[in-house]
Structures are given as structure tokens and as C-alpha cells.
Amino acid sequence: MANSVVPAxxxxxxxxxxxxRESLIGYLLVLPIILLFLGLIAYPxxxxxxxxxxxxxxxxxxxxxxxxxxxxxxNWPDFxxxxxxxxxxxxxxVAIKFCVGLGLALVMNERxxxxxxxxxVLLLPWALPTFVAVLTWRWLFEGQSxxxxxxxxxxxxxxxxxPWLGSTTFALPAVITxxxxxxxxxxxxxxxxxxxxxxxxxxxxxxxxxANAIQRFRHITLPGLRHVIMITCLLSLIWTSNSFEFVYxxxxxxxxNRTQVFTVMTYQLGIQNMRxxxxxxxxxxxxxxxxxxxxxxxxxxxxxxxx
Amino acid sequence: xxxxxSAATPTRKLSRRRILRSGAAAxxxxxxxxxxxxxxxxxxxxxxxxxKKMTVWIIRxxxxxxxxxLLGHVDKWGKEKGLxxxxxxxxxxxxxxxxxxxxxxxxxxxxxxxxxxxxxxLHYPAKVFEDVSALYAEIGKQYGGWFKVADQTxxxxxxxxxxxxxxxxxxxxxxxxxxxxxxxxxxxxxxEYVETMKKAQEPPKTYGAxxxxxxxxxxxxxxxxxMMYSFGAxxxxxxxxxxxxxxxxxxxxLDFVANTMYKAGIFPPDAMSWDNASNNGAYQNETAIxxxxxxxxxxxxxxxxxxxxxxxxxxxxxxxPTGKSFNSAGVRVGWAIxxxxxxxxxxxxxxxIKWVYQKEQYEPWIAKAFAAPPVAxxxxxxxxxxxxxxGFLEAAKTGIMGGYPGPLTPASAxxxxxxxxxxxxxxxxxxxxxxxxxxxEAEKVAKDIYGKYYK
Numbered sequence: 001m002a003n004s005v006v007p008a009x010x011x012x013x014x015x016x017x018x019x020x021r022e023s024l025i026g027y028l029l030v031l032p033i034i035l036l037f038l039g040l041i042a043y044p045x046x047x048x049x050x051x052x053x054x055x056x057x058x059x060x061x062x063x064x065x066x067x068x069x070x071x072x073x074x075n076w077p078d079f080x081x082x083x084x085x086x087x088x089x090x091x092x093x094v095a096i097k098f099c100v101g102l103g104l105a106l107v108m109n110e111r112x113x114x115x116x117x118x119x120x121v122l123l124l125p126w127a128l129p130t131f132v133a134v135l136t137w138r139w140l141f142e143g144q145s146x147x148x149x150x151x152x153x154x155x156x157x158x159x160x161x162x163p164w165l166g167s168t169t170f171a172l173p174a175v176i177t178x179x180x181x182x183x184x185x186x187x188x189x190x191x192x193x194x195x196x197x198x199x200x201x202x203x204x205x206x207x208x209x210x211a212n213a214i215q216r217f218r219h220i221t222l223p224g225l226r227h228v229i230m231i232t233c234l235l236s237l238i239w240t241s242n243s244f245e246f247v248y249x250x251x252x253x254x255x256x257n258r259t260q261v262f263t264v265m266t267y268q269l270g271i272q273n274m275r276x277x278x279x280x281x282x283x284x285x286x287x288x289x290x291x292x293x294x295x296x297x298x299x300x301x302x303x304x305x306x307x
Numbered sequence: 308x309x310x311x312x313s314a315a316t317p318t319r320k321l322s323r324r325r326i327l328r329s330g331a332a333a334x335x336x337x338x339x340x341x342x343x344x345x346x347x348x349x350x351x352x353x354x355x356x357x358x359k360k361m362t363v364w365i366i367r368x369x370x371x372x373x374x375x376x377l378l379g380h381v382d383k384w385g386k387e388k389g390l391x392x393x394x395x396x397x398x399x400x401x402x403x404x405x406x407x408x409x410x411x412x413x414x415x416x417x418x419x420x421x422x423x424x425x426x427x428x429l430h431y432p433a434k435v436f437e438d439v440s441a442l443y444a445e446i447g448k449q450y451g452g453w454f455k456v457a458d459q460t461x462x463x464x465x466x467x468x469x470x471x472x473x474x475x476x477x478x479x480x481x482x483x484x485x486x487x488x489x490x491x492x493x494x495x496x497x498x499e500y501v502e503t504m505k506k507a508q509e510p511p512k513t514y515g516a517x518x519x520x521x522x523x524x525x526x527x528x529x530x531x532x533x534m535m536y537s538f539g540a541x542x543x544x545x546x547x548x549x550x551x552x553x554x555x556x557x558x559x560x561l562d563f564v565a566n567t568m569y570k571a572g573i574f575p576p577d578a579m580s581w582d583n584a585s586n587n588g589a590y591q592n593e594t595a596i597x598x599x600x601x602x603x604x605x606x607x608x609x610x611x612x613x614x615x616x617x618x619x620x621x622x623x624x625x626x627x628p629t630g631k632s633f634n635s636a637g638v639r640v641g642w643a644i645x646x647x648x649x650x651x652x653x654x655x656x657x658x659x660i661k662w663v664y665q666k667e668q669y670e671p672w673i674a675k676a677f678a679a680p681p682v683a684x685x686x687x688x689x690x691x692x693x694x695x696x697x698g699f700l701e702a703a704k705t706g707i708m709g710g711y712p713g714p715l716t717p718a719s720a721x722x723x724x725x726x727x728x729x730x731x732x733x734x735x736x737x738x739x740x741x742x743x744x745x746x747x748e749a750e751k752v753a754k755d756i757y758g759k760y761y762k
Contacts, residue, residue, distance in 0.1 A: 021324075028331035055759070057721075059411040059433025077748070143577025144511070144594050153511070160511035166521070166579030168737060252523035255579035256730075256737035271405050273724050274429070276412075 051280035058274040069281035078257040085172065086261045086286070090241040093179040094233055100180065101187025101232075106221075108188065109195045119192075126185035134249040137178045141165050141250070165251050171259045179246050183239075187232050194228035195221070234297045238290060262286050359389065361652055362417040365396040366403055366640055369587065369603035372610070373676035380668050384659055399423060400525065400583060411435055416645040418652045419659055424460040424638025425709060427469045428720040436468035437644040442657050443467035446664055451683030454704050459715060460638040468643070470660050473678035475601050475639035476702035477529060479625075482596045484618040485513070493622050497534065497563065500625045504573040507596050515573035517595025519581035520729070520736065526583050528726040529635055530599040530624075535560045535728060536711065537627025542722065542753060547713020548761040553750040559628070561742045565735045579737070591615070599624065601639075602677035602699045621698045636706025639678040679703035718760040722753055 052069055056062025073079055108119055125133065140147045141164035149161040164174045198220065206216045222229075244263040247253060253260035253268065262282050270279025363381055367374050378396060385392040395417070397403045407426060410416045411433050427436070443461060447453045453461075457471035481493055485507050494500040504515025519527040535541075540556035543549060568574075575581075575589065589595035590604055591612065598604065608616030626632040642663075644656045662668065673680055674690045679700045691700045710719035727749055734745035 018324075022327070025327045025331045029327075029334055032334055032337070057432075058408050059430055059435065143575060143580070144589070145592060161576050163577040163580065166577040166581075171580070251580060252521070252582075254521055254523060254733075256522075256733040258737065271408055272401075274408065274721065 048280045048284065051277055052284050054277045056277040058276055062277055065277070069278045070285065072278065073281055073285060078260060081257060082260045082262055082265055085259055086241055088172065089176055089179060089247075089261065090237050093176050093183065093240050094236045096176070096180045097184045097187050097236060098229070098233060100184045102191050104184070104188040105191035105195055108192050122188060123185050125182050130182060130245045131249070133182055134178060134245050137181070138165070138250055141174055166255055168255060168258050171251050171255060175246055175250055175259055178250060179240060179243070182246075183236060186236065190228050190232045191225055194225045198224035230300055231297065234293060234300070238293050238297070241286070241290065360391045360393065361385075361419065361655060362393045362395070363419045364403060364406070364417045364421060365394060366421045366423070367396050367398045368676065369584075369601075370606045370675055370677045372606070373672055376672045376675055380663055380672070384662055388655065388658075390655070414647050416647050418648045419656045420643045420645065421472070421640050422469060422643045423640055424471070425720050425723065427460060427638070427641060427643065428463065428709075428715050428717055429724065431463050431468060432717050435645050435647065437646045437648070437653060438466050438468065439470060439644055439657070440467045442660065443470055446470060446661065447682065450664065450685065454681050454683070456636040456703065456706065456708055457638055457681035459708060461641065469641040471638045471641040471681040473639040473673065473676060474636055474681050474703035475678045476634060476636045476699050476706050477526070477599050477601050478634065478698055478702055479622050480590060480598050480600060480604055481620040481622060482507075482593075482618060483620040485596055493620060494625050497537070497568075497625045497627055501568055501571050501573065504596065505571050508573060510572070513594055513596055514575040515596045516568070517586045517589045517598035518574065518578065519586060520574060520578040520733065521581045522726050522729055522733065524581045524583050524585060525726060526586060526600065527581075528723070528729050531564070531728045531732060533624055533633045533635055534564075534627065536633045536707075537624065537629055537631055538563070539627070539629045541712055542727070543710070543713050543719065543757070545712045547710055547716050547719060548757065550750060550753045550757055552753055553746050557746050558742050561732065561735055561745060564732055565742070569736055579733075602696060605695055606675065606677045616695075619695065621695050623702070634702040634706045635708070636703050637708055638681065716760070718757045722756050725752060725756070727752060
């Protein structure tokens with residue numbers, strides 16, 4: 001009897017020991033990613049929240065000031081303008097990228113000579129480093145020696161240089177133009193892949209049933225691309241609203257604050273003016289909206305995976 | 308059942324458990340290995356590694372030939388001392404200044420740092436500078452004494468915190484050939500300036516006032532501030548603690564800029580998108596008839612467009628309604644040693660400063676740079692006999708500094724970083740605010756900053 005109990009207890013102890021070792025190995029395996037998450041995401045995030053409630057300047061300590069920085073921002077005369085600029089660039093930019101991207105995807109989905117080359121060339125704006133692309137556009141928009149003005153003046157369309165980046169009328173559209181140019185290939189390639197996943201039989205059946213091109217587009221193409229459209233638009237909205245280089249390199253937020261966006265404002269307050277307490281408050285003011293968008297994207301993707 | 312001691316030990320198979328165990332060990336080792344460079348740097352900091360590496364930060368200026376001379380000096384000195392120098396040479400704005408901000412915040416500062424005068428004052432509250440009073444006195448004694456601007460910039464709270472290396476001044480550059488062709492003379496007042504430029508320019512080919520109207524071009528902040536002083540308006544009083552911007556003189560100045568100068572159409576149409584290089588570019592491309600700039604344009608002309616240089620007349624800014632005109636002077640660059648640097652490297656940094664100040668090193672550099680020396684001995688150089696360059700030397704000795712009419716302080720340096728004068732102007736020109744609204748906002752911003760320093 002004792003001989004049968006001892007092996008059973010030994011087996012139980014062995015199993016518990018094995019499970020404990022397995023758990024330890026599991027924790028060790030996820031430890032690097034947890035450390036990275038804590039160090040690169042969690043710590044900076046909570047540190048930013050703390051900074052935003054202090055009057056800290058670079059190199060010196062600061063005191064707790066509560067919500068003063070947020071109140072200062074809300075009372076800043078150009079806060080509403082900055083908010084509007086950020087979302088105008090993002091929403092209008094995404095809308096135009098969607099239209100251009102979808103149109104190009106439809107063209108590239110057809111068979112024609114040079115289609116492969118065109119697909120490659122159309123990826124170039126997206127492949128080019130943003131810094132290089134934006135500086136090139138800045139040169140194109142340049143006042144007296146920029147390419148656009150030289151062309152317009154030599155064709156007699158304008159009598160003098162147009163201040164593309166220095167005018168309240170043209171500065172924001174100029175920024176949006178560059179944002180669209182840089183980002184439309186992402187949409188085009190995504191929609192091209194989506195188009196190729198739509199079964200051709202649907203189009204053939206619709207054609208047999210007498211549907212015209214617009215009806216086929218409306219009832220087959222758009223529903224077929226629905227998921228890709230949602231993902232690309234939501235992701236692009238997040239990325240574009242977070243972008244920094246376009247406004248910083250083209251206009252610096254000017255003229256005055258007419259193209260100011262929250263990313264450039266954060267940089268100017270924190271790095272140029274040394275007021276990192278106030279600078280930390282700026283992106284946190286926009287966090288609820290961005291967090292909402294991220295939750296939307298995540299839920300949509302998870303729902304699609306479950307479906 | 309007893310074990311058979313003579314049975315051979317079975318070969319161990321590759322089990323899932325072994326794979327998992329090995330994977331965990333590999334991941335941990337990788338994480339530790341990735342931290343080794345950081346540990347190595349730390350060891351170096353606490354003196355466990357050989358002390359031959361020094362980091363040197365150099366400002367790339369608008370006079371590249373001078374930069375190459377200075378970088379050559381750094382290289383030569385490093386070889387003579389047997390040092391391994393890591394040299395970072397970048398333009399000041401926005402690159403090196405932003406790098407310095409991050410360094411001050413993290414206390415990861417270079418061993419030798421070329422720094423502008425404004426940054427010395429701006430970062431002084433962070434208490435990162437080493438007291439270099441003894442070195443400052445030694446160099447001053449050896450080279451005939453420091454100019455006032457150098458002394459006032461380096462001295463805070465009775466001690467010196469950096470060694471000035473050059474003084475910068477901006478003066479008006481006029482296209483003498485264009486003015487002569489149209490029978491015009493160099494204007495003496497701002498009213499004359501507007502009229503002269505209206506007659507001299509031929510838009511869209513040329514525009515009279517090559518002055519930026521942009522917060523991104525910090526040059527224009529200096530120009531408009533000096534202009535504002537000539538109208539009798541100032542940001543603070545003589546104590547440098549009380550804000551005085553909300554005045555009738557300020558309103559008169561804003562009215563002149565918005566309703567006379569701007570409406571005269573003498574600014575280039577894209578002036579609101581200019582950066583600090585744009586006015587240089589406009590003058591060099593011969594699309595601007597005047598610019599307010601340091602001597603970097605003249606230095607550029609020597610190698611690229613000598614005729615443009617010969618056709619340039621240098622003069623101070625025009626006078627305002629007070630009958631006065633003002634020119635600026637500021638320490639262009641100096642050398643800072645930080646208190647985070649180990650003592651032995653501080654000594655080497657001091658040695659570098661003494662070495663680069665010697666005639667064999669300093670004169671070739673200052674001749675190609677666009678600034679003036681901060682010490683009396685080097686004003687005897689041949690280059691200052693050139694009448695164009697002589698004006699910059701004179702301005703360096705007599706110009707006013709940031710913080711005027713008060714002293715240069717961390718409060719005035721922080722206010723300057725907000726480019727408040729051009730911001731006020733743009734409120735009127737771009738945002739169509741009333742002059743009163745613009746002045747009131749400017750006062751609020753200034754008081755908010757000064758309120759942190761002076762209760």
C-alpha cells in the first residue's frame with residue numbers, strides 16, 4: 001500500500017514542479033517585451049501626464065500646478081484654430097487620398113501596356129523619405145525662385161510670385177497637397193489588393209443582368225472594398241493627425257499660426273521655448289480623440305478576424 | 308525494482324522543455340547583450356575605461372570656409388593630444404540647439420561645446436555650466452581685455468560661465484549700384500527707408516525690404532526689435548524686471564510697420580514663409596535690395612559673387628522718431644565646459660580653448676568667419692581695415708544686447724525664444740487683430756515669463 005502511495009505523491013510533485021518550471025520559462029520569454037513596453041510606452045506616457053501638471057522647463061525642476069497648463073491652452077486665442085487645422089488637414093487629406101487612391105486602383109486593376117511600371121512609379125511618393133519629399137515640395141512652392149511660380153510667370157498666368165506658403169489663402173491647401181501626394185500610394189495599393197480579391201464572377205453575373213459600370217461599382221466594388229476602406233481611412237486619419245514634418249518643414253505653423261497643428265505646437269513649446277510642462281499638455285488634449293479612433297480601428301479589426 | 312547500475316545512460320532527446328528552456332536563456336542573454344554598450348559608456352564615465360575619448364560639438368555657421376578651418380583645428384589639436392574626438396558639427400537652428408536642449412535635460416552633455424551667447428543665458432538656470440572665471444580672466448589678460456558685450460554675456464551672478472569666441476552684429480546691406488542708378492541715397496530714417504525702397508524696387512524682379520515676416524526666421528525678430536527701440540518702445544525697463552511693452556510708443560511702432568511699411572508693398576510676397584537663410588538667399592540672388600544681416604553675405608560674396616560684394620554698402624539701421632538708431636551685438640559663439648564632464652576632461656577642454664585662442668589658430672578662423680573678435684588684441688588684424696568689415700567690428704563694440712535696456716537675463720533670453728516682436732506684428736498683419744489687442748497679448752506673454760523669475 002505504501003509503495004503505491006509514494007509513487008503517486010512523487011508523480012504529483014513532479015507535475016507541480018514541471019508546471020512551475022513551464023510558467024517560469026513563459027515569464028522569462030515575455031519579460032523582454034514587457035520591459036520594452038514599460039520603458040518605451042508606459043513610462044513616457046505616465047511621465048508626460050505628470051509633466052503636463054507641472055510648470056517644468058528644460059534643465060530645471062518644476063512645481064505641481066494642477067490643470068493650469070490645460071486652462072492656459074484652452075484660453076490661448078489660437079487653440080481652436082490649431083484644433084481645426086489638425087483635423088482639417090487629416091480629414092480633407094484622407095478624403096482626397098481615398099478618392100485619388102481608389103481611382104488609381106481602379107485604373108491599375110485594368111490590363112494595359114506598362115501597368116507594372118506604373119504600379120512601381122506610383123509607389124515612389126510613399127517610398128521617399130518624408131523629410132526629402134517635403135523639402136522638395138518646399139522648393140517647388142518657393143516664392144521667387146520656386147518651380148511653380150517660374151512656370152506660372154513664364155506662361156503669363158500670374159504677374160508676380162504667388163506666396164504659396166506665406167499666404168493665409170494658400171498655406172493650408174499647400175500643406176494638404178503635400179500630405180495627399182505623400183500618402184495616396186498607401187490607399188492605391190491597399191485598394192488594388194482589395195479589388196483583386198473580389199471574384200470576377202460577380203462582375204460577369206452583374207453584366208449579364210444588365211448592370212452598367214456605375215451600378216457594378218456601387219453594388220459590387222464598394223461593398224467588396226468596405227473593409228479595406230475602413231482600415232485605410234481610420235489608420236490614415238490617425239497617422240495624418242499625428243504627422244509633424246509636413247507643417248514643420250513647409251510653414252512652421254505660419255503665417256502667424258494659420259497652419260499650426262498640435263504636433264508642431266508641442267515641439268515649439270517644449271523644445272524651442274523650453275516649456276515642457278505646457279508642451280506635454282498639448283498632445284494630451286488630443287488624446288481622447290486619437291484614443292477613440294484607435295479603439296474603433298482595433299474593434300473593427302478584431303470583429304473582422306472573428307467574422 | 309532496483310535500477311541496474313550497469314545499464315548505459317540513455318541518449319537525451321531534444322524535448323519541448325529543452326527547446327523552451329534554451330529559448331528563454333537566449334532571449335535573456337540577448338536582452339543583457341543589448342545593454343552592454345550602455346554599461347560600457349557608464350564604465351567610461353566612472354573611469355574604468357581608457358580616458359581618450361572626448362565629444363566636441365561645433366556650430367556650423369553661414370560661413371562654411373570658417374567652419375572648415377575650425378574643424379581642422381579640432382582635428383589637429385586632437386591628434387596632438389592623442390585623443391579620440393567624436394565631433395558633432397551641425398547648424399545651430401534648429402539642430403544643435405535642440406540637441407543641446409535634450410542634453411541639458413538629460414545631463415548627457417559634450418565635453419567641449421561651442422555655444423551661442425543666448426544659450427549661455429537661457430541654460431544658466433539649469434546649473435550645468437562649469438565656473439570658468441579663472442580661465443576667462445587669464446584669456447582676457449593675455450589678449451588685451453574683453454569687449455563689453457562679451458563680458459556681459461559670460462558674466463552671470465558675478466562669475467563667468469563660458470569663454471566668448473566671437474561677437475555678432477547685424478547691419479543693413481544696401482545695393483549701392485541700384486540706389487546710385489536711381490539717384491537715391493542711403494536713408495537715414497525709417498520713413499526715408501520706405502520711400503527709398505518704393506522707388507528703388509522693381510517688383511516682381513526686386514523688392515526693397517529683404518526682411519522676413521515669419522516666426523521661423525529669428526533674424527527678423529532682431530531687426531524689428533531694434534526698430535521698435537528706435538520708436539522708444541522696449542520690452543522691459545532698465546532693471547530688466549518690469550515689462551513696459553504696453554505703451555504708446557509700441558502702438559506707434561506697430562502702426563508704422565502695418566500701415567506704412569507693409570502697405571507700401573516693399574516686402575517680398577513670400578516673406579511670411581521665410582526662414583533664417585531666406586534673406587541671405589534673396590540678397591545673393593539679387594531679388595532683395597536691402598537685408599539686415601551679419602557679415603556672412605559679404606563673406607559669401609568674396610568667393611561667389613565678388614561684384615555683388617563690391618556693390619554692397621553697409622550702414623546701421625535707420626533712425627526712428629526718437630532720432631536714435633540701434634545696432635545689436637551678441638556673442639556669436641563661445642566655448643562652454645559643463646560640470647558633468649570629468650575633471651581631467653575639463654582640463655583638456657580648457658587647454659583646447661587656450662590653444663584655439665592663439666594667433667596661429669584664431670586669426671585664420673576669424674578672417675573667414677563673419678563675426679568680430681571679443682578681445683581687443685584681435686581688432687588690429689588686417690581684415691578690419693576693409694571698410695565693409697570695419698562696420699561690423701564697430702557694431703560689435705558698441706551694439707546693444709538682448710534684454711535692452713536692462714541686462715541680459717534668463718528671463719529676457721526666454722522671452723526672446725518666443726520671438727515676441729514679430730509675433731505681435733503678425734497678429735496685426737495676418738490675424739487682423741487691432742493694435743491694442745496685439746499689444747495686450749504681448750504684454751500678457753511677457754509678464755507670464757517674467758513672472759516666473761521676478762515676483
